[in-house]
Amino acid sequence: MNANELIAHTAVGADIPKSTAAKVIDAYLSGITKSLKEGKDVTLSTIGKLSVKETSERAGRNPATGESITIPAGRKVKFTPAKVLKEAL
DSSP: OOHHHHHHHHHHHHTOOHHHHHHHHHHHHHHHHHHHHTTOOEEETTTEEEEEEEEOOEEEEOTTTOOEEEEOOEEEEEEEEOHHHHHHO
């Protein structure tokens, strides 16, 4: 499902115009992004939990050349599915 399909699905499900559904989806995703940037976890009981994971600097290899490289430290989003979602699949 892409963004347009999600907006259309939301509009039909909530019986609202697509423009309103797009605003709702944008606000929803903006709130999730803001929380993750602040280092806060986002828990959605029927979907799962999104959290930020710190990664340390590590050694890697360039697959094209085989040359050793250093992969810098960073932050990644970690998703843990909820039990409800696991059972639905």
